[in-house]
Amino acid sequence: MYVSNLSLRDFRNYRRLDLELASSTTLLYGVNAAGKTSLLEALYYLATTRSPRSSSDRELVNWQAEGEAGALPFARIAADVQQAHARTRLEVLIQLRADESSTQRPQLRPQGSAQKLIRINRKPVRALDLVGQLRVVLFTPADLVLVYGSPAERRRYLDITLSQLDPHYVRTLAQYNKLLQQRNSLLRAWRERRRPLRGIDDELGYWDNELTAAGGYVLAERLRAVADLNTIAGTLYDTITGSGQQLAIGYDSSFERPTDTIEGAALSQRMLQSLRALRRDEVQRGQTLIGPHRDDLTFAVGGINLGIYGSRGQQRSVALALKLGESRLMYERSGDMPVLLLDDVLSELDMQRRKHVLSSIRHTGQQTLVTATDLSDFEPDFLQQAHHLRVENGQIFAL
Amino acid sequence: MRPAYSERPQLVVEPVARLIEEFSRLPGIGPKTASRLTFFLLRAEPELAHGLAQALHDLKDQVRLCQRCFNITVEEFCPICLEPSRDQSVICVVEEPLDLLAIERTGAYRGLYHVLHGHIAPLDGVYREHLKIDELIARLRTEAVDEVILATNPNTEGEATAYLILKDLVPLGVRATRLARGLPTGGDLEWADIDTLGAALEGRREL
Numbered sequence: 001m002y003v004s005n006l007s008l009r010d011f012r013n014y015r016r017l018d019l020e021l022a023s024s025t026t027l028l029y030g031v032n033a034a035g036k037t038s039l040l041e042a043l044y045y046l047a048t049t050r051s052p053r054s055s056s057d058r059e060l061v062n063w064q065a066e067g068e069a070g071a072l073p074f075a076r077i078a079a080d081v082q083q084a085h086a087r088t089r090l091e092v093l094i095q096l097r098a099d100e101s102s103t104q105r106p107q108l109r110p111q112g113s114a115q116k117l118i119r120i121n122r123k124p125v126r127a128l129d130l131v132g133q134l135r136v137v138l139f140t141p142a143d144l145v146l147v148y149g150s151p152a153e154r155r156r157y158l159d160i161t162l163s164q165l166d167p168h169y170v171r172t173l174a175q176y177n178k179l180l181q182q183r184n185s186l187l188r189a190w191r192e193r194r195r196p197l198r199g200i201d202d203e204l205g206y207w208d209n210e211l212t213a214a215g216g217y218v219l220a221e222r223l224r225a226v227a228d229l230n231t232i233a234g235t236l237y238d239t240i241t242g243s244g245q246q247l248a249i250g251y252d253s254s255f256e257r258p259t260d261t262i263e264g265a266a267l268s269q270r271m272l273q274s275l276r277a278l279r280r281d282e283v284q285r286g287q288t289l290i291g292p293h294r295d296d297l298t299f300a301v302g303g304i305n306l307g308i309y310g311s312r313g314q315q316r317s318v319a320l321a322l323k324l325g326e327s328r329l330m331y332e333r334s335g336d337m338p339v340l341l342l343d344d345v346l347s348e349l350d351m352q353r354r355k356h357v358l359s360s361i362r363h364t365g366q367q368t369l370v371t372a373t374d375l376s377d378f379e380p381d382f383l384q385q386a387h388h389l390r391v392e393n394g395q396i397f398a399l
Numbered sequence: 400m401r402p403a404y405s406e407r408p409q410l411v412v413e414p415v416a417r418l419i420e421e422f423s424r425l426p427g428i429g430p431k432t433a434s435r436l437t438f439f440l441l442r443a444e445p446e447l448a449h450g451l452a453q454a455l456h457d458l459k460d461q462v463r464l465c466q467r468c469f470n471i472t473v474e475e476f477c478p479i480c481l482e483p484s485r486d487q488s489v490i491c492v493v494e495e496p497l498d499l500l501a502i503e504r505t506g507a508y509r510g511l512y513h514v515l516h517g518h519i520a521p522l523d524g525v526y527r528e529h530l531k532i533d534e535l536i537a538r539l540r541t542e543a544v545d546e547v548i549l550a551t552n553p554n555t556e557g558e559a560t561a562y563l564i565l566k567d568l569v570p571l572g573v574r575a576t577r578l579a580r581g582l583p584t585g586g587d588l589e590w591a592d593i594d595t596l597g598a599a600l601e602g603r604r605e606l
Contacts, residue, residue: 126592167593178555185521195526203527206562210555 001083001135001336002367003043009076010065012038013394022387023082025361025368029375030391036371039391040138040341042077043369046090047136047339048160049116049127057094058114072096081134083336090133093117128170135164135338137327139345139357143319147307151296158222158297161326165333169221176214176292183207184287191286200279208275211291216268218292219253223262225329226251226297232332233325237301240317240356245301247321254294313350320353324360340368346377358382415441467538469514469531471496479503479512486510491548492535492564494518494557502550510548513538518556519563527563536567546574553580553598 008017013035028036037053041060044052051060065073074095081088094114118130145153163170186207189195230249237247255274258266274290275282282289299306299318306314330338340361346354354377361368362382371391375383390397411419415437422433440448464470465477468490472478479485479499489510493499499512515530539547547568551557561577568575581599582591591599 171593175555182521182555182559185524186526189521189524189526195528199527202563202566205566206559209562210558 001081001339003079003134003339004082004087005080006039006042007076007078008039008042010062010073011042011060011075011077012062014038015062015064015394017394017396019389019396021367021369023367024365025370025382025386026389027375027378027383027386028369028371028389028391028396029373032373034391035394035396036391037343039396040343040369040371043079043134043339043341044136044138046077046079046092046130047134047164049092049118049130052138052140056114057116058096060094061096061114079134088133089119089121090130091119091122092130093119128167128174131170132164132167135330135334135336136341137323137330137338138341138343139320139323140343141345141348143323143345144312144315146322147299147310147315147318151294154297155293155295157322157326158225161329162221162225164338165330166221169218172214172217176211176218179207179211179214180288180291180293183211187282187288188286190283197283200283204279208272211288212268212272212275215271215291216264216266219257219267219271219295220262220264222292222295223251227262228329228332229322229325232328233321236324236328237317237321240320240353241314242352243301247318248300250298250300252296252298255290316349317353320349320357324357327366337364337366340366342368342370344371344373346370346372347374355379464514468512469516469534470499470512484509488543488545489548490535490538490544490546491550493550494552494560498550498552510546515551515560518551519559520556530560532564532567535564536571539568539571539573544573546576549575549577553578 002023003021004023006017006019006021008014010016013033028039030036041051041053044050045060051057054060061073061075065075072095074093076091076093078089078091081090094116096114116127118125118127120130120133146157159173163173183204186204190197190200226249230247234246234248237243238245255271258270261267271291275288278289299310301310301314304310306318310318327338327340330336342357342361346357349357358379362385370386372378378386388399390399418437418440419430419433422428422436423430428436440451461473462471463473465472465480466475467480468477470477470479474481486509490513491499491502491508491510492513492515493502494515494517496514499514502508502512513531513535515532515535517525517530519525519527519530535547538544547564549561549564551560565575579602580595581602582588582595588596
């Protein structure tokens with residue numbers, strides 16, 4: 001799939017943009033703070049309904065944005081996604097809420113939320129329905145935290161990949177997180193002795209059943225993805241490093257899972273048993289102690305855990321193998337190549353890794369958007385093949 | 400909630416500012432709407448304001464909950480409980496009085512009700528003891544009831560509530576049923592959302 005057209009309005013530093021995109025490689029260059037990353041961010045947002053860099057949607061709305069005819073200030077992202085035989089129009093409107101008076105100077109607008117309106121082919125849909133319509137893989141220098149950062153980063157990597165591939169996954173995960181919050185509040189109430197412990201099994205029963213039903217599915221899908229990624233990314237690591245060594249990705253579950261199956265129903269059953277055995281601990285701690293939300297990934301080469309003992313170079317290779325692996329996995333599962341977004345990653349890589357990335361994106365005919373401040377990072381024949389766009393102050397100029 | 404004219408309170412006289420503040424405490428009403436309502440009432444005929452004040456007063460003064468089913472009423476019992484022709488052997492359990500009205504509008508139900516006044520929502524601090532569940536169990540012990548219809552909402556909180564009540568019904572030997580989930584009448588399969596269609600498939604029945 002590829003994005004043939006992107007239009008922005010009051011998104012970050014873009015007041016108005018209407019941009020045709022090539023189905024092959026496009027190079028976006030310009031000085032810092034020109035708007036290169038914001039462009040990738042817009043595409044990432046359309047794919048996942050989230051920004052990779054900010055947690056608050058309201059930050060995405062341009063400071064000078066004004067509503068029309070009494071409407072509230074909003075940002076708009078819209079794109080046409082081309083697939084084999086179909087074109088889909090995706091659109092997100094991010095509107096500031098009414099209780100935040102727009103007469104104040106925008107920089108001083110109080111913290112608050114924004115609401116999202118989402119349309120596919122002009123038909124309003126829910127946020128979850130948008131996920132998976134456009135599939136992207138984003139490479140940023142921050143990917144390194146996948147290897148040495150907190151477990152949450154690694155869970156997010158799996159979740160974002162699977163959510164884009166499987167509509168049932170993204171829904172089940174949302175449901176799981178909601179159930180988890182409810183269950184935790186219930187446990188917290190007991191921990192703080194706000195409620196009698198009588199009937200605790202009956203009261204937790206529903207939440208236990210639902211949480212483990214959703215958790216089993218999430219876990220099963222993650223395990224299946226990790227098995228596939230081991231085949232794909234394991235070999236990629238060898239190619240990137242030329243070390244003759246394979247990367248082994250391990251899935252570390254928070255409870256002892258059955259060794260003979262990765263089938264969802266069996267995992268749910270085991271999780272339910274483990275939850276019941278943990279009743280006392282959970283009430284004491286006031287939270288759910290096991291489940292996909294406490295799991296982690298491990299990366300090892302030659303039996304050595306690279307998250308702890310790896311050199312920066314090794315860690316960078318793992319992050320790269322994971323990202324390229326994500327793209328390959330999406331292709332194998334969906335039969336369609338995702339759009340690659342490379343945000344200023346090449347400058348961070350040494351010659352060999354850079355060469356590997358460039359060659360793996362150049363031969364596939366996959367839509368790829370690369371940002372750079374310095375064109376000397378690229379080889380001449382790459383520069384020749386790519387479409388060049390100059391980004392300057394929230395505007396884009398073709399050469 | 401921050402008052403609408405907090406920056407320069409002296410601009411608005413106290414009774415007006417107070418009403419604006421009271422209005423903006425209502426759900427769905429922000430400072431702007433609150434001001435608009437207030438100034439509308441200021442200009443309107445006095446009867447309108449007095450009528451509104453009286454209605455508000457009577458609402459809290461006269462309306463109370465039915466001793467038996469906790470529906471809203473002005474007497475000791477609600478009109479439905481007082482109606483002798485209703486089927487006394489079936490109780491339909493709903494979350495809110497508004498749900499009761501929705502079921503009444505169908506005209507398809509002739510039994511009694513029990514209003515829980517909420518649903519289980521640990522996140523919002525609503526637990527079993529905040530709902531009229533013990534009162535329901537007490538009713539089932541004294542009244543000759545054959546069937547309890549659990550008509551809580553088909554969402555997480557509603558399901559959790561139904562599950563908890565079911566746990567209490569089993570030892571009493573009362574038959575429990577749940578409203579069916581599925582496709583809306585006159586609907587189109589093509590336009591049904593995934594969750595609803597999935598529930599309809601799960602709950603399919605023999606013809």
